[in-house]
Amino acid sequence: MRTEKFAVIGIGQFGKSIALNLTQKGAEVMAIDMNYDRIENISDEVAYAVTLNATDRKALLSQDITRFDAVIVSINPLEQRLLCVALLLDLGVKHIVCRAGGRNEHFILKKMGITDIISPEQEVGLLVAKRLMNPSLVSYLDLADDYSIMEVIAPKQICGLAYGKVNFRDKYKLSLITIKRDYSKNSTNQDTTNQHVLGVPDTKTIILSKDTLVLFGKNKDIEKFIIINN
Numbered sequence: 001m002r003t004e005k006f007a008v009i010g011i012g013q014f015g016k017s018i019a020l021n022l023t024q025k026g027a028e029v030m031a032i033d034m035n036y037d038r039i040e041n042i043s044d045e046v047a048y049a050v051t052l053n054a055t056d057r058k059a060l061l062s063q064d065i066t067r068f069d070a071v072i073v074s075i076n077p078l079e080q081r082l083l084c085v086a087l088l089l090d091l092g093v094k095h096i097v098c099r100a101g102g103r104n105e106h107f108i109l110k111k112m113g114i115t116d117i118i119s120p121e122q123e124v125g126l127l128v129a130k131r132l133m134n135p136s137l138v139s140y141l142d143l144a145d146d147y148s149i150m151e152v153i154a155p156k157q158i159c160g161l162a163y164g165k166v167n168f169r170d171k172y173k174l175s176l177i178t179i180k181r182d183y184s185k186n187s188t189n190q191d192t193t194n195q196h197v198l199g200v201p202d203t204k205t206i207i208l209s210k211d212t213l214v215l216f217g218k219n220k221d222i223e224k225f226i227i228i229n230n
Contacts, residue, residue: 003008003028007068009084010075011038014120018072019046030063033075049134053148055083068080069117070095083208136226138212148219149177154211164203172225174217176201182210209219 002190004027006017011033023029023046030048033039042131043049054075065071071093079210081098088096097116100106109117131137138151168174179193195212198205202227207213215222 003067006030007032007034007063007065007071008073009073010099011042011080012074012076015072015074018074023047030068032063037198042091055080055087057087057091060087064180065090066093068093070097072097072099074099082108082112082127085109085114089113108130134226136230139145146219147217148160148222149172149216150222151180151212151214152222152226154209154213155226156209157229158207159209159211161207162203163205163207166207168215173221174225176215177214178199179205179207179215180212181208 004195006022008015008029011019011030011031015031015033016038019029019031019042030038031042031046031048032050032052033144034051034053036051038190038191039049039051050063054060054073064203065088071088073081073084073088073096075084078101083179085096086097094117096114097118098108098109100119101121102118102119103109106117106119127139128225131142136155138153140148140150163176166176167203168176179198179201181198182195215225217225
């Protein structure tokens with residue numbers, strides 16, 4: 001199977017996290033930054049780590065930047081980020097992912113033709129706001145037409161019930177995609193708790209108090225389900 005190749009330009013906290021997660025998932029990653037110390041700190045954890053100026057056309061060409069499946073741009077300040085994106089577009093990079101710090105940056109990048117734009121601060125802000133309004137929420141993915149996939153802590157009223165008894169689809173208009181369940185693991189004489197996915201639940205699967213339910217449905221229906229059963 002072909003190994004996917006990615007270049008991450010800008011190895012701050014956000015860029016480093018992307019580079020390491022891509023590597024952990026089996027991708028070949030090149031980390032690029034002007035800061036020598038940042039490159040040194042990540043050099044043993046990615047396939048390639050290069051100190052260079054990503055706003056220099058010749059420097060980008062020297063790394064054969066067009067060979068990557070995608071290039072993720074997360075450098076600061078904004079002027080350098082936009083110049084880097086413009087150079088990548090001009091060089092013919094097939095897929096550019098760029099970080100945007102706000103609405104104006106998002107607007108500019110869209111006008112440049114970038115469709116894959118990440119706004120981590122805004123996304124984190126939305127998640128925090130939703131979790132404050134609904135403490136049962138663990139994470140969520142917004143979909144079109146007011147649908148979402150949400151991870152929620154199992155409401156009290158359904159704990160101890162079998163999946164088939166809850167009647168998610170007919171009573172609540174929801175689909176239970178899977179369940180994430182805590183399990184203890186003894187590591188170096190210390191108990192650590194992790195979660196693992198149970199797969200597709202059958203009608204006899206018992207919902208436990210510490211389970212995380214992965215639900216699909218309308219936002220209002222998921223919120224209603226949580227309120228009724230808590």
